[in-house]
Amino acid sequence: MSNLTLIVAATKTNGIGKNGNLPWRLPKEMKYFARVTSGAPEGFSNMVIMGRNTWESIPAQFRPLPKRLNVVISRNSAYELFPETKQTEEAHLYPNLLSALNFAPKDRQIHRKFIIGGNSLYAETLGGKGHSMQDIRADRVLLTRILEPAFEDCDTFMPNFLSSDPCASVAWQRASHGDLETWVGGDVPKGVQEEKGVKYEFEMWLRRE
Ligand code: FOL
Numbered sequence: 001m002s003n004l005t006l007i008v009a010a011t012k013t014n015g016i017g018k019n020g021n022l023p024w025r026l027p028k029e030m031k032y033f034a035r036v037t038s039g040a041p042e043g044f045s046n047m048v049i050m051g052r053n054t055w056e057s058i059p060a061q062f063r064p065l066p067k068r069l070n071v072v073i074s075r076n077s078a079y080e081l082f083p084e085t086k087q088t089e090e091a092h093l094y095p096n097l098l099s100a101l102n103f104a105p106k107d108r109q110i111h112r113k114f115i116i117g118g119n120s121l122y123a124e125t126l127g128g129k130g131h132s133m134q135d136i137r138a139d140r141v142l143l144t145r146i147l148e149p150a151f152e153d154c155d156t157f158m159p160n161f162l163s164s165d166p167c168a169s170v171a172w173q174r175a176s177h178g179d180l181e182t183w184v185g186g187d188v189p190k191g192v193q194e195e196k197g198v199k200y201e202f203e204m205w206l207r208r209e
Contacts, residue, residue: 003112003113003139003140004101004113004114004115004125004136004137004138004139004140005112005113005114005115005138005139005140005141005142006114006115006122006125006126006138006140006141006142007033007036007037007114007115007116007141007142008116008117008122008141008142008143008144008158009022009024009026009029009033009143009144009146009200010143010144010145010146010157010158011023011145011146011150011151011154012145012146012147012150013150013152013154013157014157014158014159014160015146015151015152015154015156015157016117016118016119016122016154016156016157016158017057017118017119017154017155017156018151018153018154018155018156019155020053020056020057021057022057023151023153023154024146024151024196024198025196026195026196026198026200027195028193028195029144029193029195029200032144032188032202033116034065035184035186036142036184037065037068037114037116038065038066038067038068039184039185039186040111040112041111043108043109044108044109044110044111045067045068045069045108045109045110045111046068046069046110046111046112046113046114047068047069047071047103047110047112047113047114048065048068048069048070048071048114048116049071049072049073049097049100049101049113049114049115049116049121050070050071050072050073050115050116050117050118050121051072051073051074051117051118051120051121052072052073052074052076052079053118054116054117054118054121055070055072055081055091057118060086063082063089063091064089064090064091069090069092069105069108069110070090070091070092071091071092071093071094071100071103072091072092072093072094073093073094073095073096073097073100073121074093074095075095075096077093077095079093081093097121097124097125097136098136101113101136115138118156119156119157119158122158122159123158123159124136125137125138126138126141126158126159126161127159137207138207139206139207140183140204140205140206140207141161141172141203141204141205142180142202142203142204143203143204143205144200144201144202144203145200145201145203146198146199146200147192147199147200147201148198148199149197149198161205162205171207171208171209172205172206172207172208173205173206173208174203174204174205174206175204175205175206177190179204180202180203180204183204188202189202190202
């Protein structure tokens, strides 16, 4: 099974988006996302896998996300990743997650694979056994928990993977802050962070089985 890490910023009620965008603008949190998803040993790069809506939500000037192998999932094989003027850029389109994960680029080695959204890819990789046909599961979640304000006007949500409903959930355990820093390979601010009046915390969760 391929190691897969899900990275997300979500409110306490698992809100992740609003009107096709992030509900907040948190530059330092975004820098953490960029650092973690980019970090790879010399000669390696990470793969960032996203749904088509997430691709479109990334500001055009940051697309493709630099220094990462960008993979976009859409069932529409005619989907144009770039406008005519930007077609020298590199990003890859796959019809489903399984074919994306089987993609092995010839010109570089892949270090880590990240699922970066949105709700349907999160659901597919968080689901317990039987959610997706091939049982592709994320074994690690890098969760930025948005604590305050509540951002109650979110219109997009990730599954409640920490739900105690035994039917819906698989057991997850929170890793220590030290384990998060070791995995990320650098310092991560510990405890509640505040940026522009928004409080949040960097967490790492590991699947038990
Ligand atoms: N995970 C976390 N922790 N925070 C997020 O904001 C987040 N966002 C997505 C997925 N996982 C996340 C999806 N949305 C960019 C924009 C939206 C987006 C993901 C990435 C983006 O522009 N990224 C640039 C940042 C440039 C900068 O402002 O420093 C990048 O290079 O990664």
